[in-house]
Amino acid sequence: MALIGGGQGGKLLAVANSNTYASNGGHNGSNGGAMQFDFYLPIDYADTRTAGTNTMDVEYGFATTYSCHYIATSSSGSYYWGNTWKEFLIHRQIISGGSAQGNHMQIHEIRDVTYRGHSSWNGGGSGDGSYPTLAVQSATNGQIRVTMGGDYFNSNNIEIYYLGGSAESAWVGNTPQAHPIYDTSIEGAWIE
Amino acid sequence: MIVGMDKIKRGNKMALIAHGQGALIAHFSAEGNTSADLKKMDFVVPMGRVIDSVIKPTSGTNYTADPVYLWKASAHADGGNNYRMGAIKLGIHATGSYYHGQEYKEFIYFKHFNGGNIQTLSTQTGDNNSSFNSNTNFSLAIQTASTDTLRITQNKDYRNANEVKVYYLGGGCDVTFTGRNGVSASGLGSKAADYDERYYQSFWIV
Numbered sequence: 001m002a003l004i005g006g007g008q009g010g011k012l013l014a015v016a017n018s019n020t021y022a023s024n025g026g027h028n029g030s031n032g033g034a035m036q037f038d039f040y041l042p043i044d045y046a047d048t049r050t051a052g053t054n055t056m057d058v059e060y061g062f063a064t065t066y067s068c069h070y071i072a073t074s075s076s077g078s079y080y081w082g083n084t085w086k087e088f089l090i091h092r093q094i095i096s097g098g099s100a101q102g103n104h105m106q107i108h109e110i111r112d113v114t115y116r117g118h119s120s121w122n123g124g125g126s127g128d129g130s131y132p133t134l135a136v137q138s139a140t141n142g143q144i145r146v147t148m149g150g151d152y153f154n155s156n157n158i159e160i161y162y163l164g165g166s167a168e169s170a171w172v173g174n175t176p177q178a179h180p181i182y183d184t185s186i187e188g189a190w191i192e
Numbered sequence: 193m194i195v196g197m198d199k200i201k202r203g204n205k206m207a208l209i210a211h212g213q214g215a216l217i218a219h220f221s222a223e224g225n226t227s228a229d230l231k232k233m234d235f236v237v238p239m240g241r242v243i244d245s246v247i248k249p250t251s252g253t254n255y256t257a258d259p260v261y262l263w264k265a266s267a268h269a270d271g272g273n274n275y276r277m278g279a280i281k282l283g284i285h286a287t288g289s290y291y292h293g294q295e296y297k298e299f300i301y302f303k304h305f306n307g308g309n310i311q312t313l314s315t316q317t318g319d320n321n322s323s324f325n326s327n328t329n330f331s332l333a334i335q336t337a338s339t340d341t342l343r344i345t346q347n348k349d350y351r352n353a354n355e356v357k358v359y360y361l362g363g364g365c366d367v368t369f370t371g372r373n374g375v376s377a378s379g380l381g382s383k384a385a386d387y388d389e390r391y392y393q394s395f396w397i398v
Contacts, residue, residue, distance in 0.1 A: 011362065012240075015263045016263055017263050072279075072281065072362060072363055074277075074278050074279035074302070074363060076277045076279075076302070076304060078277075078305070081304065081306055083277075083279065083302035083304060083309060085279050085281075085300045085302070085311070085313075085363075111313065111314070113300050113311040113312075113313050114311075115302055115309040115311055117304065117306050117309070157263075157277055159277075159278045159279070159363075161362050161363040161364075162362070163281070163361065163362040163363075164362070
């Protein structure tokens with residue numbers, strides 16, 4: 001299927017399960033702690049994109065390092081089984097000069113929904129549960145750290161989906177494609 | 193696309209949703225229904241069911257510690273090693289043209305080897321005729337979990353005046369975000385870059 005992506009790639013950003021890794025040792029999961037991994041937003045992190053220099057170009061002066069991303073996490077457990085869906089908005093500004101210079105990146109949880117097949121899934125009760133959590137690991141690199149949990153230490157699974165936003169790239173998938181060319185030449189005037 | 197931008201970004205290859213083909217995955221009309229029975233519709237959601245469809249790294253330094261590699265090695269043993277549990281987000285617009293009305297709901301379908309579940313994420317209701325909302329027959333249920341077949345029931349309006357459209361809003365996809373480097377050796381996480389050379393997922397954090 002690749003309904004989204006036109007058959008040239010999907011929008012699955014990351015996956016993980018804790019049961020296989022739990023047998024590898026060397027991680028907090030085997031000690032009952034939360035397990036973590038990092039994933040990266042599909043952004044032009046190297047900031048190679050440039051805007052046109054013609055003042056008639058609608059992208060003239062365009063801040064190419066600003067972006068926002070809407071993602072979802074689907075976490076599930078197989079022991080204290082259940083499911084949690086969370087949606088997050090992540091926005092990023094890289095400002096290179098002036099009083100606001102710096103890397104600015106925040107994560108906001110928009111909403112979530114949880115189903116508890118077992119009453120202990122994700123903390124139990126009627127709330128949405130505390131897992132997973134996302135945290136900015138590197139604004140420069142668009143790097144997000146995921147802490148997964150909710151079930152027994154070796155029974156957690158997670159999939160992370162890209163729902164939309166500023167990924168200004170081809171979802172190229174298995175078909176090798178070159179870097180997209182950003183053509184900012186003018187082909188028309190503003191629409192009044 | 194930025195609103196108001198009157199130009200085409202040639203060569204961009206920006207993949208809009210489904211390459212501009214939209215995301216309407218199912219719809220029905222109750223036009224011509226002479227039965228008093230509810231009109232229902234079954235449809236299959238585009239859900240990845242097995243992890244075999246996801247590409248994993250096959251070589252490279254420490255590639256066997258890659259979360260994707262391990263995910264595929266034994267993802268969900270209780271449902272079979274190839275079983276995959278994900279979730280899909282759907283938007284469903286139910287309308288009626290006689291006692292006019294419209295309602296939009298977003299649902300999450302959770303796939304799970306224990307049978308799965310559907311949760312309502314949100315509901316928006318239009319300026320409906322009071323008769324449109326006289327019952328609650330707008331629902332989504334799992335019909336056949338093994339094939340991800342869902343059943344929608346919509347009978348909020350007169351029996352031949354109901355319509356439904358189902359939109360795919362994300363999730364459940366069975367293709368990794370691989371990029372031009374495809375399945376080449378990663379050495380550090382899955383090779384899942386798009387137009388850059390990065391790895392899109394890293395090792396576990398110890």
